[in-house]
Amino acid sequence: MEPGICYIKPEYLISEANGGGQTTSNDGDSNKRKHEEEADAQNETGNKRGGGKKERKRGQNKNRPVFKDERFSHLCHSLIDGPGGETCTLANCRYVHDLDAYLAAKGEDLGNECYVYATKGYCGRGVTCRFAKSHTDAQGRNMRGKDYDEQKPLTTCNGISAELQVRLRKHDYDFSRSKEVIKQAEKLRDERKQQAKEKAETAEEEPRQADVEPAIGSAIDDSPSGRDAPRKPVIDFREKLVLSPLTTVGNLPFRRICKEFGADITCGEMACAVPLLKGLGQEWALTKRHETEDIFGVQVCGNNPNVITQAAQVLHETARVDYIDLNIGCPIDLIYQQGGGSALMRRTNILELAVRSCAALSDKLPFTVKMRTGVYADKSVAHELLPLVEEWGASAVTLHGRSREQRYTKSANWTYIEQCAAQAKHMPVIGNGDILSYEDYVERRALAPHVNSVMIGRGALIKPWIFEEIKQQKIWSPTSTQRFEMLRRYCNYGLEHWGSDTKGVESTRRFLLEWQSFLYRYIPEELQLSPPQKINSRPQKYRGRDEMETLMSSSNAADWVKLSEMLLGPVPQGFSFVPKHKANAF
Incomplete structure (x- = not known):
């Protein structure tokens, strides 16, 4: 067997007749070359060195596109809790003050339950939350749950306070x-x-x-x-x-x-x-x-x-x-x-x-x-x-x-x-x-x-x-359902950490996609010809035991986006994703 290749059981291999390229138990080397050529083509084209040989891409995709969505415009904090809130006192406030226009641009909710509200009893993103209907009343005002305790310690600490930030920027900290x-x-x-x-x-x-x-x-x-x-x-x-x-x-x-x-x-x-x-x-x-x-x-x-x-x-x-x-x-x-x-x-x-x-x-x-x-x-x-x-x-x-x-x-x-x-x-x-x-x-x-x-x-x-x-002290081989639930937990934690508004949802999506650029490399033990998988080995072209497992094993970034849409709703118009690391952009 060729080194650097994780061989797959014959019944899970995708043959050329199935549109997956020619992959049999003894053609791993050609599949590996094809895999590397696809990586080169997708990351950067035309980059060659001595003898016309293409250079395998490593390091960062420094020129990957930066997606910007106009819906990221922030609503003024005075309106976060909905109609009838505080009055903005800043003369030159640069945030949005037209609540109806903001809500119209925000789009439909992504689901019926806000994870942050369900676990904490209060969602600080208020009406900007992409799950706001689960914690706003008939008048559109943000609600607090019956069990919400405002004095309860935060689950996340550190970061920088405004006071410390001022001291550091004014060089007023005692070193x-x-x-x-x-x-x-x-x-x-x-x-x-x-x-x-x-x-x-x-x-x-x-x-x-x-x-x-x-x-x-x-x-x-x-x-x-x-x-x-x-x-x-x-x-x-x-x-x-x-x-x-x-x-x-x-x-x-x-x-x-x-x-x-x-x-x-x-x-x-x-x-x-x-x-x-x-x-x-x-x-x-x-x-x-x-x-x-x-x-x-x-x-x-x-x-x-x-x-x-x-x-x-x-x-x-x-x-x-x-x-x-x-x-x-x-x-x-x-x-x-x-x-x-x-x-x-x-x-x-x-x-x-x-x-x-x-x-x-x-x-x-x-x-x-x-x-x-x-x-x-x-x-x-x-x-x-x-x-x-x-x-x-x-x-x-x-x-x-x-x-x-x-x-x-x-x-x-x-x-x-x-x-x-x-x-x-x-x-x-x-x-x-x-x-x-x-x-x-x-x-x-x-x-x-x-x-x-x-x-x-x-x-x-x-x-x-x-x-x-x-x-x-034993191998655990999770099913595709268990792995998908793990991704769901990750998204919930992301919404809690980065926010459940549009910006927080898209931040969670970005980091989920970056993680998926590593996760797809996992090959279930039941599919391997000679487990365990080695970290630098790449598999032959294969399919999973069900559609979800096949989707999770895809090296195509478009399939990773599909997974994110199952968890975080449709991507914004014009969205694109290229992994940060070239080695993952197969």
């Missing part, structure tokens, strides 16, 4: 703590450099005595973040299933789904330090946390230790977070070229200051680091960095078994992950890469016995129930 720990970190770094210099000079004169020579970084042993200091007891990162921080698709509704399936630790999408310090609402939205996320962290990205430390300080002081993670593995070109993400693996002086200072901010705030094997495929450096990061005070390190250069094109190197994990003295090491089944989990843990926990990213996007499989 004296950050400045102090940065000074201490610079002093310790300079001491380490001086010590290393003296050791190098001494080594030229006397034989090195390994049993008495202090380790690099021992100058910080007396500090709270030193390598021999007790580990911070706030979170035990050992033997946990961690959901990876996933840009775009790792949003709050998706994390709720993963928590329901057994994820132990969740982390928000990567937030850039500079926009956080500027008080940008869109960046602070990435810090939001649902009440079901009992262990929750925020991942930050930056290229300057002062900025990273200040972002960590303001998160610690104003948000409910259990830990902060520093991303030094992000492969995105823009981040890398600015010296952030995986570029920090080469800028060790900057990295040392960032880790030392953030780890020293608070004994109650664990600071962790997520890295790759290195920048280049043929030059791994994580085995050198990981012990240093521990000495600098990190509470845990996650190691993704690929380099920046490899992105996701090669299998994760768990042998190397084990080599690195074995060097940690006290710090937990979390392994990450290519886990899509319980069998993958068992195999990787056997390969890397020094790895304390496992982080799952793409595997959770394709099979969010993977956490449950691992905990129950």
Whole structure:
């Protein structure tokens, strides 16, 4: 059998006679080539390199269309609860004040029940809700349910308050703590450099005595973040299933789904330090946390230790977070070229200051680091960095078994992950890469016995129930009905999170479609010739056991839109969708 192909049982294969292209049990290679050519044609045309060979597209679809709907015009908040509400007092209010015209443009309701109203007893979107008839009276006024408790705590926290936003924008926030720990970190770094210099000079004169020579970084042993200091007891990162921080698709509704399936630790999408310090609402939205996320962290990205430390300080002081993670593995070109993400693996002086200072901010705030094997495929450096990061005070390190250069094109190197994990003295090491089944989990843990926990990213996007499989130690193969109900829950959570008005519905649809660009890759075990499915394998052309399963397996974005319409109603006129990631735009 050809590698990289998931072979399907003959009875589920689609033959050329059925209009699906020629796919039999021994033509996987031709099907794979056809699959790749379709991906190239759909993503970008005419892009060629040496010899006229088409380049396989990777990274982002940066030129994907941005859909704008005029119905997104906001109704003035004074009219949210319907006729007879407050009077708008703003002289230059830019929102809509003609309630009848707004309601006419809003269109028909998408359903008879508003999930937000049904679960909370009140829908804050009022008459703008696309399910408003379920909670408006005969006069069109927004109602509150009998059991609605206005004093009940919100189910979602974090984000940014208006007061904090003003303080950050006026540079009125007190960052004296950050400045102090940065000074201490610079002093310790300079001491380490001086010590290393003296050791190098001494080594030229006397034989090195390994049993008495202090380790690099021992100058910080007396500090709270030193390598021999007790580990911070706030979170035990050992033997946990961690959901990876996933840009775009790792949003709050998706994390709720993963928590329901057994994820132990969740982390928000990567937030850039500079926009956080500027008080940008869109960046602070990435810090939001649902009440079901009992262990929750925020991942930050930056290229300057002062900025990273200040972002960590303001998160610690104003948000409910259990830990902060520093991303030094992000492969995105823009981040890398600015010296952030995986570029920090080469800028060790900057990295040392960032880790030392953030780890020293608070004994109650664990600071962790997520890295790759290195920048280049043929030059791994994580085995050198990981012990240093521990000495600098990190509470845990996650190691993704690929380099920046490899992105996701090669299998994760768990042998190397084990080599690195074995060097940690006290710090937990979390392994990450290519886990899509319980069998993958068992195999990787056997390969890397020094790895304390496992982080799952793409595997959770394709099979969010993977956490449950691992905990129950058996494969679960949900029916198409069960998978559709999972999507329904996701949409409900999306309407609760992004809003049930037109803008919220379309935001939920967009994120659902981005997730579906991963979900369609799941192949039910009963259809596979030799399960379990491997994460980088692609299937032969196949049909499901019923129409819904076939629709869910489609690689055509138009079919993903059909699924969204079953859950969120018809798409607006002129709607189009191209996945953010080229690898998913088959």
